[in-house]
Amino acid sequence: MKAVVLAGGYATRLWPITRHRPKMFLPVGDGTVIDDVFEDLEADDRIDEVFVSTNERFAPEFETYLADSDFEKPTVSVEDTSEESEKFGVVGALAQLIDREGVDDDLVVVAGDNLISFDVADFVDFFETKSAPTLAAYDVGSKELAKSYGLVQLDGDRVVDFQEKPENPNSTLVSIACYAFPAETLPLFETYLSDGNNPDEPGWFMQWLQENDEVYAFTFDGAWFDIGTPESYLDAVAWSLDGDTLVDPDATVKNTVLGENVHVMEGAEVVDSALTECVVFPNATIRNADVRHSIIDEETTVEGLDLSGALIGAHSQLTNGD
Structure with missing residues (x-):
């Protein structure tokens, strides 16, 4: 069995934080967004090869990351794109990867920017009992949220209706970016x-597929985060930290009140400030500031300001001019 980790997007809704880094490398707790996916795939003996489908711009970063990691299965498979406007689309990129890598085994596909609370092995177990195209489905609990996803209707665990981003959802059960396909269905991508x-x-x-064949849904409880916006990223961090704070031993925090779900990374300096629901990247400096629900990128200085919902790019200087 093969696996593909989808990592080809440019995450424009998270710019400037992701302008020069894949969003899969954003820290969540002690790891990154993509670490959990790689760990699950590495641990499953049924999966013998993992392709990381990414673009030309970010391919070197993934290659460096994997070379420095303990993961043995993943290899980088590069899409011929370097800008958002050149993207093939996910289905197009998958079809190209299947052809480029000569994939002819059962295939598991997982988005590298999904934080999911189930073990991918449980999903593969379910898929093997069905021997048919399979998706993972999650109840987002809100019809407004459901408008942004593929809505599934089930008869037992068989998908009997699928609507991509419906304007008027009739339920809140949505398909997330986790799929499995038997080898014999792979030519259907080109069809x-x-x-x-x-x-x-x-x-x-x-x-x-559902209109032409049987498709099954693996439903799960727990948590799922589609990390595509600052809000969803901070929600994922909050879920991981569960109200705690995470301060790197090489960070400096003095005369500062740290509220819930704050992550301060290596080399950062926070002095005479208050932080709540924030991520502070390496070597950032925050002085005499009140910062809430914000992301402060590396080598950035924030001084004498009150910020809420801010997304501050790397190497910025924001100071009170008074």
């Missing part, structure tokens, strides 16, 4: 694309 169907969101492909 789907050659018929002129949407190459972007995988939900459109799953809807097309």
Whole structure:
């Protein structure tokens, strides 16, 4: 069995934080967003090879990351894109990867920017009992949120209806970016694309599959975060920290009140300030400031300011001019 970790996006909604780094490398607790995915795939003996599908711009960063890690299965598979406007779409990129890497085994596909509370091995167990295309489904608990995802309707665990980003959802059970495909269904990617169907969101492909064949859903409770916005990233950090603070031993924090869910990284300096629901990247400096629900990138200085909901890029200087 093979696996693909989707890591080809440019995360423009998280710019400037992700302008020069893959969002999969954003820290969540003691690890990064993508660490949990790699760890699950590494531990499953049924999966013998993992392809990291990324773009030309970020490929060197993934190659360096993997070379410095203990993971043995992943290799980087590069899409021929370096800008958002050149993207093939997820389905198009998957079809190209299947052809480029000669994949002809059962295939598990997981988005590298998803933080999920279930073990991928449990999902693979379910898939093997069905021997049919399978997706993971989660109840987001809000019809407003459901509008942004592929909505699934089930009869038992079989998908009987699939609607990609419906304007009027009739439920809150959505498909997340975790899929499995039997080897014999892989040629259907090219069939789907050659018929002129949407190459972007995988939900459109799953809807097309469901209309032509049986598709099953692995439902789970717990937590799931689609890390695509500052809000969802901070929500994931809060879930990981569970109200605690995480301060690197090489950071300096003096005369400062740290509220819930604050992560201060290596080399950062926070003095005479108050922080709540914040991520402070390495070597940032915060003095005499009140910062809430914000992300402060590396080598940035914030001084004498009251910030809420801020997204401050690297090497910035924000000071009170009074």
